Amino acid sequence: QRAHTAASLQDDFATHMEALMSSGARWPGAVAVSGGGDSVALMLLLAEWAKKSKRPAPVVLTVDHGLRDDSTKDAKAVARMAADVGLKAHVLTCKGARPKSDIEAEAREARYRLMGEWMTAHKLTALYVAHSQEDQAETFLLRLARGSGLDGLSAMRAVSAFPVAEFAELQIVRPLLETTRGALREYLAKQKAKWIEDPMNADPRFARSKLRAAWPQLEAVGLTAVRVADAAEHLGRARDAL
Numbered sequence: 001q002r003a004h005t006a007a008s009l010q011d012d013f014a015t016h017m018e019a020l021m022s023s024g025a026r027w028p029g030a031v032a033v034s035g036g037g038d039s040v041a042l043m044l045l046l047a048e049w050a051k052k053s054k055r056p057a058p059v060v061l062t063v064d065h066g067l068r069d070d071s072t073k074d075a076k077a078v079a080r081m082a083a084d085v086g087l088k089a090h091v092l093t094c095k096g097a098r099p100k101s102d103i104e105a106e107a108r109e110a111r112y113r114l115m116g117e118w119m120t121a122h123k124l125t126a127l128y129v130a131h132s133q134e135d136q137a138e139t140f141l142l143r144l145a146r147g148s149g150l151d152g153l154s155a156m157r158a159v160s161a162f163p164v165a166e167f168a169e170l171q172i173v174r175p176l177l178e179t180t181r182g183a184l185r186e187y188l189a190k191q192k193a194k195w196i197e198d199p200m201n202a203d204p205r206f207a208r209s210k211l212r213a214a215w216p217q218l219e220a221v222g223l224t225a226v227r228v229a230d231a232a233e234h235l236g237r238a239r240d241a242l
Contacts, residue, residue, distance in 0.1 A: 009179065009187050013045045014052065016175055025159050025173045028056040029126035030119055032111075033089075035062065035078045035196035038130035041184040042176060044191060046128060047085050058128065060089035061118060063111045074196050081194070092118055104206050109164070116167035131156055131174045132181050137228035138211050145207075154239040155232035180225070 021027065031046055033039040046058045060082040064075040075091045082089035092114040094107075115127055136156055143152040158177055162170035176184070188195060204210060215225070 009183055010045070010048070013175065014049050017046075017049050017053075020158060020173060020175060023159060024171075026126040026171060028124060029058055029128050029173065030061045030115065030124050031058045031128040032115060032130070033060050033062050033078050033082070035074050035081070036130075037188055037195040037197075038132050038135075038176065038181060038184055040081060040193060040195040041188050042128060042130040043082065043087065044085060044193060045175075045187075047087055057087055059122075059124065060087050061115050061127075062089060062091055063114055064091055064093045065107050065111065066094050077196060090118060104208065112162070112164050116162060116164050116170055119170055120167060125169055126171050126173050127162070128173045128175065130176055130184075132176050132179055132184065133229050134181050134212075134215075134225045136177050136232055137225040138208055140228050140232040141211060142207055150235060150239050150242070153232065153235050155229070155236035157236070177229075 017025075027050075029046075031039070031043050033043050043058070043060060049055075050057050060078070062075050062078040064071050066072075075093075079089040079091055094110050094114065119125065119127060139156060140153060146152070156174060156177060158174050160172050160174075162168070162172055204213075218224075
């Protein structure tokens with residue numbers, strides 16, 4: 001598994017996308033954009049790839065989850081970012097009461113359900129998401145902490161089923177699993193692109209936020225993101241073989 005650098009990212013992305021197309025990823029597609037650096041970078045990379053390869057442009061989906069007072073403002077900012085690069089954006093709004101327990105899981109389910117409903121209505125079957133190498137490693141460690149077995153510890157796949165069962169015709173595509181957050185931030189800086197830092201990413205109530213804060217200590221004992229992501233990939237191959 002090779003982590004991209006900022007210098008190679010743009011050149012490699014097109015090659016990687018063609019490989020994903022060959023392995024079953026569908027296009028045209030929608031791209032989930034929260035406004036954070038990873039998803040903004042994916043939006044820009046997909047827009048550039050589609051333009052150069054003369055494919056339809058991606059459609060941007062952003063969710064106003066209502067978990068913060070600024071969520072509506074941030075969703076509108078994402079729509080403006082998309083418009084600035086010539087993309088159509090749709091703001092999907094969560095209805096009902098805010099979740100009070102298991103907030104991460106409930107919010108995730110609501111986001112995917114909203115996007116799944118929109119995609120089904122508009123006949124798009126692939127949702128592109130910006131999970132990075134660090135996301136892969138964090139998912140492995142969070143599942144390890146819960147005592148998951150082989151299925152849970154196996155790597156997130158570049159092309160996989162939609163996470164809400166009732167949308168079985170949809171797929172998730174993750175083009176950035178071998179790309180580091182650092183490389184994505186360097187790419188954004190080169191593009192002079194802006195993004196939104198979500199304060200919830202540093203909220204100590206959430207397990208993933210605690211894990212992100214612990215990365216320096218983990219790396220000090222050799223548990224780097226690339227090594228953990230590699231371990232997840234190895235277990236994914238073992239699961240496939242079984």
